[in-house]
Amino acid sequence: DQQVKQNSPSLSVQEGRISILNCDYTNSMFDYFLWYKKYPAEGPTFLISISSIKDKNEDGRFTVFLNKSAKHLSLHIVPSQPGDSAVYFCAASGITGANNLFFGTGTRLTVIP
């Protein structure tokens, strides 16, 4: 059963506007959350993360918000740029000793110039 879910397979946004990517999880034992970005024919690259003791983490144009009570996190990209067009995966960690990550199914973001 999928413990990390991204219910929107795709999202299109105009350049300069805000992109909001959403992710839900089911296991309350997760204590660390990450976002990865993946271009075609490349491996995923780490983008931003958040610990469960925080509710917000910001890095330049990227902000991740965590709502533990709702078991929901979101990635905000402001302003969106065409180079942000990629597949974004959220991932969660914390319930096994080997730092396994549990990945969502991904959201394909298209930023329209």
Place this chain on the structure above:
Amino acid sequence: DVKVTQSSRYLVKRTGEKVFLECVQDMDHENMFWYRQDPGLGLRLIYFSYDVKMKEKGDIPEGYSVSREKKERFSLILESASTNQTSMYLCASSLGGEEVWQYFGPGTRLLVL
């Protein structure tokens, strides 16, 4: 910079062949992982290893085996390739401990005919 390399970017194999996918990391990471990525299914964990000669099954180990004889190298083996193993295969490594994020290789796109 952490570098994770995979032996091939593209492979074409015949049904029934034995296939070896090699992964090497250069940062002395404890943990190594093999995933496959399929459209709509995200990244699914096949096997992982948290030490030399140690291996653990992930979510979809059937039809696969792994080998970790040296810390920097983690091999994925398809004992008898089948068409449903056509996929993108991604290797990753992580330091472990409090550093949970994983560094990915560029991926191997495998086509089984």
